[in-house]
Amino acid sequence: MKPMLPMERYFGKLELVYSFYEAMPTGVTVSETGRIFICFPKWGDVVKFTVAEIVEGQLQPYPSYETNLFDPGNITMSFISVQSVVADGRGTLWVLDTAAPNFSEPIKGGAKLVAIDLKSNTIKKVYNFSENVVLPTTYLNDVRIDFRVGKAGYAYITDSSSKGPGAIIVLDLENGNSFRRLNGAISTSPDPYFIPKVEGQMLMNRNKDGSTSPFRLASDSLAISPDGKIVYFSPLTSRHLFSISTESLRDKTISDLDLSYHVGYLGEKGASDGMITDAEGTVYTGDYENNSIRKLSPNGIMETIAHDPRILWPDTFSIGPDRYLYVIVNQLHRQPRFHYGKDLRQKPYSLLRIKIGNFPAPTFS
Numbered sequence: 001m002k003p004m005l006p007m008e009r010y011f012g013k014l015e016l017v018y019s020f021y022e023a024m025p026t027g028v029t030v031s032e033t034g035r036i037f038i039c040f041p042k043w044g045d046v047v048k049f050t051v052a053e054i055v056e057g058q059l060q061p062y063p064s065y066e067t068n069l070f071d072p073g074n075i076t077m078s079f080i081s082v083q084s085v086v087a088d089g090r091g092t093l094w095v096l097d098t099a100a101p102n103f104s105e106p107i108k109g110g111a112k113l114v115a116i117d118l119k120s121n122t123i124k125k126v127y128n129f130s131e132n133v134v135l136p137t138t139y140l141n142d143v144r145i146d147f148r149v150g151k152a153g154y155a156y157i158t159d160s161s162s163k164g165p166g167a168i169i170v171l172d173l174e175n176g177n178s179f180r181r182l183n184g185a186i187s188t189s190p191d192p193y194f195i196p197k198v199e200g201q202m203l204m205n206r207n208k209d210g211s212t213s214p215f216r217l218a219s220d221s222l223a224i225s226p227d228g229k230i231v232y233f234s235p236l237t238s239r240h241l242f243s244i245s246t247e248s249l250r251d252k253t254i255s256d257l258d259l260s261y262h263v264g265y266l267g268e269k270g271a272s273d274g275m276i277t278d279a280e281g282t283v284y285t286g287d288y289e290n291n292s293i294r295k296l297s298p299n300g301i302m303e304t305i306a307h308d309p310r311i312l313w314p315d316t317f318s319i320g321p322d323r324y325l326y327v328i329v330n331q332l333h334r335q336p337r338f339h340y341g342k343d344l345r346q347k348p349y350s351l352l353r354i355k356i357g358n359f360p361a362p363t364f365s
Contacts, residue, residue, distance in 0.1 A: 017353050
């Protein structure tokens with residue numbers, strides 16, 4: 001009888017919340033009442049609706065099927081390709097529309113942040129961006145909201161461009177004014193020395209014609225501290241974690257060159273896509289190279305809370321009122337663009353959760 005050889009140890013009590021058998025999801029958010037919302041950007045799959053709510057075990061287009069039908073004649077009030085959805089804890093769902101299906105140049109006037117009232121399930125405000133904020137290379141990725149500053153609060157949004165400068169976009173929710181910060185800075189740019197390795201293989205663009213190129217994506221992961229004073233961020237193709245005060249991001253008297261000196265370096269956290277903070281100040285982050293979820297405690301200690309073969313590219317995180325950490329797992333690295341046009345994804349994609357025992361970081365006092 002052959003001896004059993006030692007094997008890699010997996011741990012973390014993950015629960016399956018939902019299985020996706022059609023389009024590939026990227027975003028998830030859980031509202032203060034426990035409602036779960038999902039988004040499906042248009043990356044090549046057949047996307048029937050780009051924003052949905054899970055209702056009684058079924059996906060329903062949200063806030064309506066009509067809103068999810070792109071209408072060139074009503075570009076402001078219809079969704080094009082949504083990358084991120086975030087419930088703010090006080091009755092609003094924020095929808096970030098890239099207007100860039102298949103990572104194209106954003107459709108003019110289509111990139112927007114949409115506020116939806118969760119009681120009436122209707123759009124209450126739409127924020128558009130000027131051409132010097134959403135560039136031809138921009139890919140809007142993640143958003144965090146804070147109502148404790150300004151008259152109506154601020155939003156912080158990452159530009160995770162693969163072809164142009166990365167940045168953090170600052171949006172004043174009172175007047176809709178927005179501006180780019182850390183534009184092309186080292187902290188918002190892909191790490192030029194980093195080659196992602198997922199499932200034992202190097203991750204790079206591999207085209208149908210046999211040509212290859214490095215996979216590079218700028219600032220992506222984004223989280224905000226419980227008091228709203230610090231944002232944590234990271235490029236997608238990087239293992240490094242950075243932070244900066246929201247006050248300095250909002251202060252336009254600080255030049256972008258000088259702003260880089262306000263960035264803090266918090267070390268390696270693993271290569272991540274999604275990131276979020278809880279009410280105690282712990283930062284949760286994925287590690288897509290190692291099928292893992294990590295947490296960074298306020299005391300600086302980092303530990304892995306889940307390491308599981310099912311964590312095939314942990315994308316977006318959300319923390320629910322049930323004190324669970326929710327994560328979308330979508331096999332992003334198995335897409336055709338990385339495998340000479342061959343789709344290696346295996347359905348279903350999944351929404352998983354793990355008990356953390358803490359509430360989400362608040363957006364208001």
